[in-house]
Amino acid sequence: MPRNSPSFSAIAAFATASFFVLLFVLHIFFLDSVELLRPSPGSEPQHTEAPHVEAPHDDNGEPWRRDTREYILSPSWDVHAPPQKRYYNWTLSEISANPDGVWRTLLAINSRFPGPLVEANEGDTLVIDVHNQMANSTSFHWHGFHQNGTNFMDGTVGVTSCAIPPGSSFRYEFKADFLRGTYWYHAHFSTMRIDGLFGPLIVHSPKETIGMEYASDRVVMVQDYYHDLSHALLPTYLAPDNENAEPVPNTALINGKGVFDCSKVKEPYRCDASKATLEVLDLEKDKSHRLRFINVGAFAELDVSLDEHEVSLIEVDGVEVVPHPMNRFRINVAQRYSIIVPPRPAGESFWLRARMFEHCFAEIPETLQPEVKAIVSYSSSAAKTPTSKTWADSPGLECKDMNTTEVSPLHAIEAPKMADILIPLRSNFEIGAYRLSRGFFNKTSWRPSQTPTLLQAIDGLATDNASFVEPQNTVLTSAYDIKRQLVVKLDAGKVVDLLVDNFDDGNHPFHLHGHKFWVLGQGKGYFDLANYNSLNTTNPLRRDTVTIEAFGWVLIRFVADNPGMWAMHCHLAWHSEAGMLMQFLVGADTVKTWAVPEQVQNVCAHPEMQRGGPLRDEDFYW
Ligand SMILES: *[C@@H]1O[C@H](CO)[C@@H](O)[C@H](O)[C@H]1NC(C)=O
Ligand SMILES: *[C@@H]1O[C@H](CO)[C@@H](O)[C@H](O)[C@H]1NC(C)=O
Ligand SMILES: *[C@@H]1O[C@H](CO)[C@@H](O)[C@H](O)[C@H]1NC(C)=O
Ligand SMILES: *[C@@H]1O[C@H](CO)[C@@H](O)[C@H](O)[C@H]1NC(C)=O
Ligand SMILES: *[C@@H]1O[C@H](CO)[C@@H](O)[C@H](O)[C@H]1NC(C)=O
Ligand SMILES: *[C@@H]1O[C@H](CO)[C@@H](O)[C@H](O)[C@H]1NC(C)=O
Ligand SMILES: *[C@@H]1O[C@H](CO)[C@@H](O)[C@H](O)[C@H]1NC(C)=O
Numbered sequence: 001m002p003r004n005s006p007s008f009s010a011i012a013a014f015a016t017a018s019f020f021v022l023l024f025v026l027h028i029f030f031l032d033s034v035e036l037l038r039p040s041p042g043s044e045p046q047h048t049e050a051p052h053v054e055a056p057h058d059d060n061g062e063p064w065r066r067d068t069r070e071y072i073l074s075p076s077w078d079v080h081a082p083p084q085k086r087y088y089n090w091t092l093s094e095i096s097a098n099p100d101g102v103w104r105t106l107l108a109i110n111s112r113f114p115g116p117l118v119e120a121n122e123g124d125t126l127v128i129d130v131h132n133q134m135a136n137s138t139s140f141h142w143h144g145f146h147q148n149g150t151n152f153m154d155g156t157v158g159v160t161s162c163a164i165p166p167g168s169s170f171r172y173e174f175k176a177d178f179l180r181g182t183y184w185y186h187a188h189f190s191t192m193r194i195d196g197l198f199g200p201l202i203v204h205s206p207k208e209t210i211g212m213e214y215a216s217d218r219v220v221m222v223q224d225y226y227h228d229l230s231h232a233l234l235p236t237y238l239a240p241d242n243e244n245a246e247p248v249p250n251t252a253l254i255n256g257k258g259v260f261d262c263s264k265v266k267e268p269y270r271c272d273a274s275k276a277t278l279e280v281l282d283l284e285k286d287k288s289h290r291l292r293f294i295n296v297g298a299f300a301e302l303d304v305s306l307d308e309h310e311v312s313l314i315e316v317d318g319v320e321v322v323p324h325p326m327n328r329f330r331i332n333v334a335q336r337y338s339i340i341v342p343p344r345p346a347g348e349s350f351w352l353r354a355r356m357f358e359h360c361f362a363e364i365p366e367t368l369q370p371e372v373k374a375i376v377s378y379s380s381s382a383a384k385t386p387t388s389k390t391w392a393d394s395p396g397l398e399c400k401d402m403n404t405t406e407v408s409p410l411h412a413i414e415a416p417k418m419a420d421i422l423i424p425l426r427s428n429f430e431i432g433a434y435r436l437s438r439g440f441f442n443k444t445s446w447r448p449s450q451t452p453t454l455l456q457a458i459d460g461l462a463t464d465n466a467s468f469v470e471p472q473n474t475v476l477t478s479a480y481d482i483k484r485q486l487v488v489k490l491d492a493g494k495v496v497d498l499l500v501d502n503f504d505d506g507n508h509p510f511h512l513h514g515h516k517f518w519v520l521g522q523g524k525g526y527f528d529l530a531n532y533n534s535l536n537t538t539n540p541l542r543r544d545t546v547t548i549e550a551f552g553w554v555l556i557r558f559v560a561d562n563p564g565m566w567a568m569h570c571h572l573a574w575h576s577e578a579g580m581l582m583q584f585l586v587g588a589d590t591v592k593t594w595a596v597p598e599q600v601q602n603v604c605a606h607p608e609m610q611r612g613g614p615l616r617d618e619d620f621y622w
């Protein structure tokens, strides 16, 4: 704990405070200029292509570090502005940075880590130009967005599109329709999202109702963190005889910040933590505040708590919930939780703790720093090192979702009483030929296909190929190689139950693209089908990422009302790369009419499209 105290010494604090005053002035100026870009009421949509201007940064001598005050949502955001296009202009590059002291290569958006805040109103169109100046190809996914009618913008390499080659650009354009709340974006090509290509994506809406008042609103990204490029870790992870022992993170970060103990760092790593600091959340006294947590990490679930505060859960994956009091919560990879922090008097500061569930790691190295802290400060002057005490209760040892049986959406939506289709599925890791361990759904271990499965489906359907046309609401067994692609075809509008039984000793946070689902049940052991007709369909929790615990089950229900090819996969970076991904082809009648956009054709035809991607099939032994 005292490791970070030098950064809060009086001198540093004074220097920082003066800088902040300067930046505050600049910030006001910046907000004004954004104001000027807004169209007058009634004029819509906005036609100027002036991209969003990034706020000035306090880089503290670290030009690659994003000033995390960017993650504080502006109180002057106009939630009633007419629908408009919101432009963002991103250049991707490789940078050398030491967020926690240890130098490494990170992948950066507009040269900074972590990624910029993206905001829109419900009904707006986001236009995001991506210029890839990195050595490897990439792609972006907008996690939780429905991409209804814009399936090609979903960014899932091998499923909906191809990766953007080095030196190429791609324009993502899609609507923030029928959703609001806390989302995020990340690369969706191999494991590269965990090397820095991620950030928050917030959708405002007058329809959002939170059962509690709050004076400020900000994003708090939590994550596990590695001192190596994911590409350096993959070959060992996927090697024969590794038996799915996932790479163990070195430490954790909050909003890209942490302080590693340099005395634990050995050659060839270089460590200089003199500028590394913990994140500070300055909160106004005597007021409540909203914190939007996003787990942007690779592999670890985190236990999050704020010393001496009972907080209220108010949002789960973009769904407002009836305020639910708690003193700690666990957040798995890709999940989001908003909490309200209750009022406090001035002059106090407290630890916000995020601790990885290290019992879910293959091993616990001696140098592991499983906990990262941030400072919640109510003093108007510089943050003081807190002396607060952690909550005494145990977070538990198992990796699973927080118990949400008493968490209900604020806007009740009844799940359909019955499903049209029940799809049972087994998730597992199996050791096959050459003693390689791979992730499976049933007998399929996914490998991204060179031609995205969506493009194959459009072609097959448009040419009346029986392999695509004939199967109804079932697995496409002859359209794709079942060893690599498990694709279930669904008629538009069907109510689908997906019942996953996990035969694996690890947990998996499953994410379904393009849809929100109701969580009808989850637990340990097996689901007893005798209970299938007595499920509680009264306002169950809706979300887009749900955890299946080790040797457990989960039952989700969704309405397949969004045409396209949608991935359903484990969101642990290592597991999806090892093959734990399946797909739904929804609404074939609509999909067959689609024309492949020219820029998708271009990236797919590019010889460098696969650069830096997964190992090639022929290197994969089966
Ligand atoms: C986007 O950023 C690139 C690189 O900084 C720049 O060359 C280009 O002019 C920008 N585009 C717009 C529309 O501002
Ligand atoms: C979850 O909470 C409910 C209500 O408090 C309780 O009945 C149930 O046993 C809990 N489930 C688990 C798995 O702990
Ligand atoms: C997965 O395997 C189970 C057990 O064999 C089977 O009942 C189920 O239909 C399979 N699911 C799919 C989508 O193929
Ligand atoms: C139909 O699609 C399958 C799978 O992609 C392919 O092998 C087959 O050649 C196609 N048939 C025709 C007649 O094009
Ligand atoms: C079904 O779920 C609702 C909403 O969580 C709850 O109020 C109700 O008590 C549950 N009904 C039963 C029979 O458990
Ligand atoms: C997609 O759009 C269709 C047509 O507007 C609508 O019926 C459906 O509910 C939408 N689905 C999602 C997931 O947004
Ligand atoms: C690019 O991909 C290659 C593998 O093809 C890998 O060795 C290299 O580390 C990757 N670069 C980055 C910055 O990830």
Ligand SMILES: [Cu+2]
Pocket: 507, 508, 509, 570, 571, 572, 575, 576, 580
């Ligand atoms: Cu997994």
